Amino acid sequence: MRLLCACFLLPFTVWSAPEDWFGIQVVDAQTGRGVPLISLTTTNHQTFVSDSAGWIAFQEPGLMNEEVFFHVSGPGYSMPKDGFGYAGVRIKPKAGERIEVKVMRHNIAERMYRVTGQGIYRDTALLGLESPLPRPNLNAGVMGQDSVQALPWKGRLFWLWGDTNRASYPLGNFHCTCAWSDHPAKGGLEPDEGLSLEYLTEGKGELRKMVPMQEPGVVWVFGLLTVTGPEENEKLLGHYGRFERLDKRVEHGLVEFDETRGHFVPVLQLGDEFDWQHPEGNAVRVSGEEGDYLYFSQSFAVTRVAAEYGSVLNPAAYEALAWSEEKGEYVWQKDKPPVTQGSEAKMIRDGKMPADKARLQIKDAATGKDVLVHRCSIQWNEYRKRWIMIANQNMGEGSMLGEVWYSEAPAPEGPWRKAVKVASHPKYSFYNPRHHAFFDQDGGRVIYFEGTYTETFSGNPVATPRYDYNQVMYRLSLDDERLAFFE
Numbered sequence: 001m002r003l004l005c006a007c008f009l010l011p012f013t014v015w016s017a018p019e020d021w022f023g024i025q026v027v028d029a030q031t032g033r034g035v036p037l038i039s040l041t042t043t044n045h046q047t048f049v050s051d052s053a054g055w056i057a058f059q060e061p062g063l064m065n066e067e068v069f070f071h072v073s074g075p076g077y078s079m080p081k082d083g084f085g086y087a088g089v090r091i092k093p094k095a096g097e098r099i100e101v102k103v104m105r106h107n108i109a110e111r112m113y114r115v116t117g118q119g120i121y122r123d124t125a126l127l128g129l130e131s132p133l134p135r136p137n138l139n140a141g142v143m144g145q146d147s148v149q150a151l152p153w154k155g156r157l158f159w160l161w162g163d164t165n166r167a168s169y170p171l172g173n174f175h176c177t178c179a180w181s182d183h184p185a186k187g188g189l190e191p192d193e194g195l196s197l198e199y200l201t202e203g204k205g206e207l208r209k210m211v212p213m214q215e216p217g218v219v220w221v222f223g224l225l226t227v228t229g230p231e232e233n234e235k236l237l238g239h240y241g242r243f244e245r246l247d248k249r250v251e252h253g254l255v256e257f258d259e260t261r262g263h264f265v266p267v268l269q270l271g272d273e274f275d276w277q278h279p280e281g282n283a284v285r286v287s288g289e290e291g292d293y294l295y296f297s298q299s300f301a302v303t304r305v306a307a308e309y310g311s312v313l314n315p316a317a318y319e320a321l322a323w324s325e326e327k328g329e330y331v332w333q334k335d336k337p338p339v340t341q342g343s344e345a346k347m348i349r350d351g352k353m354p355a356d357k358a359r360l361q362i363k364d365a366a367t368g369k370d371v372l373v374h375r376c377s378i379q380w381n382e383y384r385k386r387w388i389m390i391a392n393q394n395m396g397e398g399s400m401l402g403e404v405w406y407s408e409a410p411a412p413e414g415p416w417r418k419a420v421k422v423a424s425h426p427k428y429s430f431y432n433p434r435h436h437a438f439f440d441q442d443g444g445r446v447i448y449f450e451g452t453y454t455e456t457f458s459g460n461p462v463a464t465p466r467y468d469y470n471q472v473m474y475r476l477s478l479d480d481e482r483l484a485f486f487e
Contacts, residue, residue, distance in 0.1 A: 014159060016059060018128025022093035024048075024056040028077075028110065029102040030227055036111055037453075038074035038103060040088075049124070050074075052113035052194070055137045058093050063397040067092050073199050075402075075403055075425040076107030092150040098127075105232035107474075108422040108482050109404070115471035116196050117312055117449055118167065122466070132194040138428050140199035140207055144469035145177065146452050149224040149282070152212035157188070157438065159197065160238075162220045164207060167467060168330060174218040175209035183438065191439035191448045200262065211264045212323060213253055217242045221255060221264065223279025223296055229309045237312060238280040240266065254313060263319045268313050276303055277315035282377045282434055286412055295379040297389075300360050301412040307362060321329070321413050323353055330359060330413070341373060346454055359414035364421070365485035371419045374401055377435040383444035384486070390435045390449045390476075391419070401429040401457050404449075406476065408486045418485050422476055427460045428453065430472070447476050 033432035034054020035152045041047040042063070047068075048056045072079045079087045079101075089101050114120050118138050121131035133139075144165035151158060157180065164177040179197040182188030189196055200208040213217045221238040229235040236257040241249045243270040255264035270278060281298035285307055302321040311317040312346035318336035324331045330339070341360040347353040348361070355361075362371045376391035389407040396403030402425030414481040423430070440447050450473045457461045463469075 005082045016126070018126065020094040021057040021126055021128045022048075022064070022095060023098040023297070024073075024091070025029055025058070025098065026054045026072075026101050026103055030103050030105055030331055031110065033076060033110070034316070035074065035103060035105075036113055037472065038072065038077060039462070039464075040070035040072055040101075042071075045068055046355075052120050053124045053131065055121075055123040055127060055129070058175060064093050064095060070331070072103065074103070075428065076109075076111065076423055077103040077105050080096040080104055085362065092146050094486070098193070107419070107478055108406075108420065109449075109474040109476040112192060112448070112475050113194055114453075114467060115148075115473050116142055116197075116273045117466055117470035118163070119144050119466045120194075132189055133196055135196075135250065138167065139197060140201055140205060142177070143167050143172070144197065145471060146454070146469060147220070147222075148450060148452075148471055149222065150434065150436060150438075151224060151226060151232065152183065153226055154274040158224075158236065160210065160221060160224055161471075163218060165332075166207065168469070175213065176211045176219060176221050177207050177211045182342055191441070191473075195473070208263060211240055211266075213242060215242065215251070217244045217250060220382055222281055223283050225279055225283040225285075225294055225312070226311050227294070227307055227312055233267065235309055237267075237279070240264070252278070256279075257323070263370055269317060273317045276320060277318040279305075281375065284378055284380075284412065286380075292330060295378070297376050297412070298412070298414070299341060299373045299376060299391075301378050302340075304332065307450060309470045314359045318346045320332070321359070323347060329357065342353060361479070362405075362416045364418075365418040365445060366420070369403055371396075374404075375432050377433055378450065379407075379435050379437040380412075381437075381440070381447070381478065383440075385406060386410060386486075388435070388447075388478075389416065389419075390422075390433045390447075392431050392433050392451065398426040399428055399430075399458060400429045402426065404430060404433060404451070404474075406483065420483055420485055423474055425453065427458055428464075429456055429458045431457075445478055447478065449474050 012058045020059045025036045036052045038050040083089045121136035124131045144163040145160045149160040159179045161177050164173040166172040179199045184190045202208045219242050221240050224238040240255045242251040253269040256267045258265045280296045286293050293308045295304045297300040305318045319332040322336040372394045373391045374394035378389050380390045386408040393403040393407050404423035405419040406422045407419040430451045436447040449470045453472045454469045
């Protein structure tokens, strides 16, 4: 008995071998590719969510070698319902065996993989299968990341996120997190394979605070951009805000990456009166007869500044798009704040602007209903020979911030007339979408965008394990016939 007790007290870990698991791969019936973020739920409410390769590793005592019905669901995908209205599949799980479950895609955009967080290829690993990432299940302790900024810099791709959750403690890094990756043309993964991130860390691998400050509050950076500096070197800058809470900013200004220190440092502090005269949202360089400008798309691209180091640091150099009643047209100017979708609609209602002069009144191409844009990313697309927008909707049908739309215009400031919904996340949020133009394929025919998938602001009381508060990548083919509204 003493020996038995001693053995019982010894610490031990039991690892299941790959052949002990039953593998379920959820695949897109159209492409055959594994689909992430699909839930299989048993009749006693156990839910299993597919990983970035579409795999679910199943090993449940009492349910092996028994017929088990799984309800199948996931944003933008479904299965046919049976005669009783249940959408699912009946399976007999057996250790070591594999099965394929096909789902129909309703989204025009195709969900590819989760970019950040823990367990990106959890089930793939449990089944003993290969994944494309060197650290597929925990990278630098990152559990969740919010709102991405990314651009080419120094011959690589530079990535920045806002708040970062970590594995070691509930309070994570709230002073921005950054990483590098290689461009596919320079040895990096192809965008349909995944994203191998090299996080900037300190000491024993702790995430580096990229905008370190002693004062209390969280720090976020948006409007990330590169511009040639005084010594003809490429500078990396952005707008920072320090917040005591979501609706209370207590400091803001511009930061610049200090290559010696390895993090951003404030180079200009702004007063509250400068509420739009700075980078914001997603920055895009636009070349034209007036020269090179940096446009900033928050809800729309309605602010800009000359793409010069001194101008970026000078609030007086920023211009806003505003309606001129005198000229009867939109003009770039420095005295009035930028037009918004709401203020433009009011001018039309009040008879101060002809409806056909509107730039921001986007409507659903299929129904004619208004689409109120929350946040967007705007880029030039060589395939369409137009400026294209990926935007999430404010107060959409099915979710508050989870509906994603595609639109086109002849100029970055519009006019934006029609939009087509390309992805839906019912009762969930997918905000701050960003189109990564550096990943465009086939001359821009295929594009990639990502956004923050989170229950925040959704009203959904149940957060999706591992996926919540993380970045999810989508692929969109611009020759899809469902985008023919723009022909």
